[in-house]
Amino acid sequence: MSSSIPIRPAEHFENLERQAHAARLGMWVFLATEVLLFGAAFALFATYQVQFPHAFKLGVEHNTKVLGSLNTGVLLLSSTLVATGVHALRAGHRKVASWLVTATIGLGLVFLVIKGIEYGKHFDEGIYPGGAGHWFAEHHDRGLAEFWTLYFGMTALHAIHVTIGACVLGALLSSILRGRLGQENAHRLEVGAIYWHLVDVIWIFLWPLFYLA
Amino acid sequence: MSTTPLAPAASPAPEASHAPGASPRPVAHPSYLGVDTTLRSWLLTTDHKRIGVLYLVTLLATMALGGFFALALRIEHLTPNATIVSAMTYNRMFTLHGVIMVWLFLIPSIPSSFGNFVLPMMVGAKDVAFPRLNLLSYWIFVAGSILVLLSTGIGGIDTGWTFYPPYSSISATAVPLALLGVFIIGFSTILTGLNFIVTTHTMRAKGVGWMRLPLFVWSIYATSIIQVLATPVLGMVLLFVVVDNGLGWGLFDPARGGDPVLYQHLFWFYSHPAVYIMVLPGMGVVSEVVASYARKNPFSYKAIAYSSLGIAFVGFLTWGHHMFVAGMSKFDAGAFGVLSMLVAVFSAIKVFNWTWTLKRGAVALKTPLLYIFAFLFLFVFGGMTGVATASMSLDVHWHDTYFIVAHFHFIMVGGTLTAFLAGLHYWFPKMCGRMYPERLGMLSAALVFAGFFVTFFPQFLLGNAGMPRRYFNYPPQFQVLHIVSTVGSWVLAAGLILTAFYFLWSLRWGAPAGPNPWGSRSFEWRTASPPPKHNFRREPPFEIDPYDYTQPLPDEVYQ
Numbered sequence: 001m002s003s004s005i006p007i008r009p010a011e012h013f014e015n016l017e018r019q020a021h022a023a024r025l026g027m028w029v030f031l032a033t034e035v036l037l038f039g040a041a042f043a044l045f046a047t048y049q050v051q052f053p054h055a056f057k058l059g060v061e062h063n064t065k066v067l068g069s070l071n072t073g074v075l076l077l078s079s080t081l082v083a084t085g086v087h088a089l090r091a092g093h094r095k096v097a098s099w100l101v102t103a104t105i106g107l108g109l110v111f112l113v114i115k116g117i118e119y120g121k122h123f124d125e126g127i128y129p130g131g132a133g134h135w136f137a138e139h140h141d142r143g144l145a146e147f148w149t150l151y152f153g154m155t156a157l158h159a160i161h162v163t164i165g166a167c168v169l170g171a172l173l174s175s176i177l178r179g180r181l182g183q184e185n186a187h188r189l190e191v192g193a194i195y196w197h198l199v200d201v202i203w204i205f206l207w208p209l210f211y212l213a
Numbered sequence: 214m215s216t217t218p219l220a221p222a223a224s225p226a227p228e229a230s231h232a233p234g235a236s237p238r239p240v241a242h243p244s245y246l247g248v249d250t251t252l253r254s255w256l257l258t259t260d261h262k263r264i265g266v267l268y269l270v271t272l273l274a275t276m277a278l279g280g281f282f283a284l285a286l287r288i289e290h291l292t293p294n295a296t297i298v299s300a301m302t303y304n305r306m307f308t309l310h311g312v313i314m315v316w317l318f319l320i321p322s323i324p325s326s327f328g329n330f331v332l333p334m335m336v337g338a339k340d341v342a343f344p345r346l347n348l349l350s351y352w353i354f355v356a357g358s359i360l361v362l363l364s365t366g367i368g369g370i371d372t373g374w375t376f377y378p379p380y381s382s383i384s385a386t387a388v389p390l391a392l393l394g395v396f397i398i399g400f401s402t403i404l405t406g407l408n409f410i411v412t413t414h415t416m417r418a419k420g421v422g423w424m425r426l427p428l429f430v431w432s433i434y435a436t437s438i439i440q441v442l443a444t445p446v447l448g449m450v451l452l453f454v455v456v457d458n459g460l461g462w463g464l465f466d467p468a469r470g471g472d473p474v475l476y477q478h479l480f481w482f483y484s485h486p487a488v489y490i491m492v493l494p495g496m497g498v499v500s501e502v503v504a505s506y507a508r509k510n511p512f513s514y515k516a517i518a519y520s521s522l523g524i525a526f527v528g529f530l531t532w533g534h535h536m537f538v539a540g541m542s543k544f545d546a547g548a549f550g551v552l553s554m555l556v557a558v559f560s561a562i563k564v565f566n567w568t569w570t571l572k573r574g575a576v577a578l579k580t581p582l583l584y585i586f587a588f589l590f591l592f593v594f595g596g597m598t599g600v601a602t603a604s605m606s607l608d609v610h611w612h613d614t615y616f617i618v619a620h621f622h623f624i625m626v627g628g629t630l631t632a633f634l635a636g637l638h639y640w641f642p643k644m645c646g647r648m649y650p651e652r653l654g655m656l657s658a659a660l661v662f663a664g665f666f667v668t669f670f671p672q673f674l675l676g677n678a679g680m681p682r683r684y685f686n687y688p689p690q691f692q693v694l695h696i697v698s699t700v701g702s703w704v705l706a707a708g709l710i711l712t713a714f715y716f717l718w719s720l721r722w723g724a725p726a727g728p729n730p731w732g733s734r735s736f737e738w739r740t741a742s743p744p745p746k747h748n749f750r751r752e753p754p755f756e757i758d759p760y761d762y763t764q765p766l767p768d769e770v771y772q
Contacts, residue, residue, distance in 0.1 A: 012339040012416075012747075022342040022415040029407045029441055037445035040479055044453075044464070047475055055470075130462035131469050145469040149462045153453065 007184045020187035027191045031198050034161075038202050041154050045209060048150065052143025059147035060213050064118065068211035071114050072203060078107035079200040082169065082193045089186040094176055097189065101173045104196065108166040115159055122148075129153065151210055158202055165199045168192045244646065244743035259344035260746060264351050265330030266644065271351075272326055273713075275317040275358065282310035284706055287668070287699040293689050300685040304371035305386070307683060311374025312391065316398050317358050319629055320487060323494035324440075325354070325405055327636045328433045330644060332409060334737035335427045337418025337755055339747040342411040346404055354401035360394030363387075373683060375480060378465035378473045382457040389459035392451045399444045399451075402490075406440030409433050420755035427735045427759045428504075428517050432497030435521035439486045439493075439528060447483035450476055474539050481532035489528040489556075492592075492624055493521055495632030496563055499585050502635050503567045505733040506582040507574025510760035512566045520559040527555045537605045538612045546605040553603035560596055564589060579731070580654030584635035587662040591627025595620055598673070613683075616676025619669045627665055634661065634712065641716065642730045646742045647723030653715045660708030667701030728770045735759040739771050 013019040049056045085100030126134035129152040131145025172192045175181035181188055245262045248254075255263060286306055289296045298306065333341055341347050364370060364387035372381040372388060381388055413426070413434050454476070456462040465471040504511055511517055533541060533549030541549075567589065576582070598620040602608045611617055642648055671694040676682075680691050687695070729738040737744075739753050749771040757767060 010344075012344065018415055022411050025414055026343060026407060026411045029410050030403075033403050033407070033441050033445045036442050037449050040446040040449035040482075043479065044449075044475065047472065048470070051472070052470060129456070130460070130464075132461070143470045145463060146471060149464045153456070153462070153464070157452075 007180070007182065016185060020185070023187055023191050024194075027194050031194065034198055034202075038154075038157075038205075041150070041157070042205065042209075045150050045154070048143060048146045052141070052146065055141040055143030056147050056213075058139065058141060059144060059151065060210060063151075063211050064121070065211050067114055067118050068207055071111050072207045074107050074111045074114070075200045075203050078104045078111075079197050081107070082196050086186065086190045086193050089176070089181070089189050090183060092183045094182060098173060098176045101169055101176070101189070105166050105169050105173070108162050108169075108196075111162055112159060115155065119152075154206060155210070158199070158206060161199045161202070165192075165196045168195060243745065244741065245746050246645075246743050248746050257348065259340070259348050261329050261333050261341050261344065261347060262644075262744065262748075264347050265326050265328070267351055268321060268329060268354075269326035269644075271355065271358070272318055272322055275313055276322075279310055279313035279318055280706065280709065282306050282313065284702055286310060287702040289685075290687070290695045291699050293687050293692055295685075301371065303685045304683075305365075305369035308370050308373055309365055312361060312370070312395065314625070315374055315487070316395050317361060319491045319625060320398075320402055321354060321405070322491070322629065322633050323498060323636060324409070324433055324436055324490075325351075325401075327429075327498070327640055328409060328494060329405075331640060331737045332430055332433055333412060333416065334740065334744065334748050335430050335735065335759075336413060336416055337421045337736060337749070337752065338412060338416035339749075340416075341408045342416055343408050347408055350401045350404040350408070353404070354398055357394045357397030357399075357401065360397060361391050362394075364391035364394065375484070376451070376454055377480075378454060378457065378471075378476050379467060381454050382463070382465055384458065389455045392455045392458075396448050396451045396455070399448045402440045402444050406437035406444075409437040410441065418752055418755055421736070424514070424518075425755065425758060426518075427737075428500035428511065428514065428521075429494075429497035431518040432493045432500070432521045435525040436490050436493045438522075438525050439490050443483045443486040443490075443529070446479055447487075450479040474536070477536050477539055478532065481535045482529070485532040485535065486525075486528040488621075488624065489524050491629045492632075493524060495588070495629045496521065498632040498636040498639070499563075499567055499588055501733075501735060502581045502585050502639050503570050503574075504760045505639070505731045505735065506577045506579060507571050508577065508732070508762045509570055509574035510758070510762065512569040512573065514760065516562050517566050520562045523559040524556055527552060527559065531556065531603075534603050534608070537608045543605075550603045550605060554600050557596055557600045560592075564593060577731075579638075580649070580651060580658055581635040581639040583655055583658040584631045584638065584661075587658065587665075588628060588631040588635065591623050591631065591662075591665065595623025595627055598623065611676055613681055614676035615672040615680045615682055618682050619672035619676060622669045622672070626669070631661070631665075634658070637716075639731070640737075641719070642726030643737060643742045643744070645720055645723070646726050647719050648726050648730060649719045649723060650715050653711065657708045657711040657715070660704055660711065664701050664703070664705030664708055668698050668705055669701070671695075671698045671701075729766070732766060734761055734766070739767070739769075741770060 007016070009016045009019045013022070081100045082104040085097045085104065088094075088100060089097035122128075123133075126136070127148055129149045131148065136144065169192055172181060172189050175188070245260055255267065258264060258267075285298070286303070289298055289303055289306075329341070329347065333339070367390070368387050370376075370384065370386045370388050370391045372384050372386070376388070376392060381392075413430060417426070453462070453464045457464055457466065463469045463471055465473050465476045467473065500511060500517055531549060531553040533545055534553045537546055537549075567585075598616070602611055602617065602620060638649060638654055672680075675691055675694050675698075678691070680687055726742045728741050730742075731738070734757060736753070736755065736759055740749050751771050753769075753771040757764065
């Protein structure tokens, strides 16, 4: 661990406290945007589910509960680790924080691998977005095409968010390792962690919709 | 209303002493323009003022392009059948006119240019909260715009600016590229809104409480809330249309159980509030200009401030009025109708406040105020026809006719564009340190107003008589009104071209402006014109209200 470089606020801020306040508020406003982005997708899902309850039930039953639930566990654990990492950094334990953030990123990758295995399974069975593939030759229920389109669309968008979140945490990890991020400006890690929690929370909603309902 | 200008206050005389002689450089301290003059320093700047100028220049170019399409459309309608272009080209032109004017000009117009330039000064800050994000937002905007323009190069799009499926899902034109462009521009809108919200909350200088903010800040704040909350919904449905068209996903394809009307719901959930993204900042400009030239505090500061938030809130609950003929229960139609009319209540609160402020004030008639008069007349006209179309029984008759086209142009052009031009004249001295020629300004304002009215008033009559929008051919009995409308568009264009010329002239040869040529009390005028890099070299005490004209102008310039 390199020694700490003195940390000053950006020149247009009076002090670090105000800068931290601005960063936090900025992230929360951004989360509002994200919620509305996925909110639109959830509205689409809800409408189609009401129109085609039978097809959506078939689709959910076809998904592998174990993999979806395993992924839920992976993300929940990762969120816990990054939250602990923020506390560690605030307390001045840079080394602990850096390990916790590394583990979080690792779990994010595990999530993506499991998600990829699932996609591979669907493709093998002949399930593609838009009702393409031989699976749909045997399953004719109206609405199945829309279920799988929404499944691929929403989980892929979520996977993109996991990737972005992992990149953000990676950049913050590099800052910790280079001594630019420490106790005084721990808010930066906090802001990244808040984003990671959102990614987690969105999955908490996707999980029941696509695996349990 | 008294139109006698208060001679000493309205003339630049009291401040002229700050600009010794006719020196082109008003202060020794380098302005934001003079700090660094390389191209790189402009393209990679994080100074909110420079980013505002970059936006302004880009937006004027996109407006000119959208205007070019508009003129071509009007020429096409000089005769009932083909005049200069084919029907397919006509479809592409009205689509591009709409897409460019909505997303490449009107949405970012006032917030991204003037908002970026003056908002930080109005809250007494050195910059926005996230300057690098601000620069990123500009370049995202440029990238998205380039995609939209590229789509023009490879065949354009012919869906209309609303991109309704199922047609947009199957159209063979460059739909995916153009929609991706709009999607990317959405990020820029969101980031700018986010920056303004955080700046207003966290960057206010000591002494600038919420109730001491210039009203322009309130309107930009309300706009930003809409930008942040509505834009992602559009982004989501546009993405699905992109994959519908490009990859055949068919989410809105009725053959696979898809619901095109669902697209309309989500599209208008964004696109109706988007109207307030366009017009609320214009209302902010009106508040600033009215107070400055009436030399009086607004009749009710709080009513104007809170009604901005009211419009932003109610705006989210009105989208259904675009879909009265798309299949909707009577109860829904009634609810959406009443909620839509609520917007008119908040708007009227503002209009009465402005007119009463003018009536009680000592008016100095300058070009920006002339544009505000145009705004008030056209906005009330457009707003009242909006109330009429918000009732289902009338809307069924007018839906998809020129009546609707005329109505929204009265708001978009008659409202937002006139406010944009008012703001351009009002803040030009602050941005460049030079004055525009007043007489030419007034002449072009008159041309713009007259040209606009002659272009769009006949379209109300056309629509009421049954002329459908987006039709290439029309029955011969409509020709006279179409010709009047086309001639009007030439007058409007003449006014705008004249404006472009004298602004270019003023950049070099305009009279030096001095810090505060309008004698305004608002905070952005308490520094030099053009301002130094960090806006105020010393922080002003902000003890005097931005609309307090009861005391003499504070002499000091915090440059």
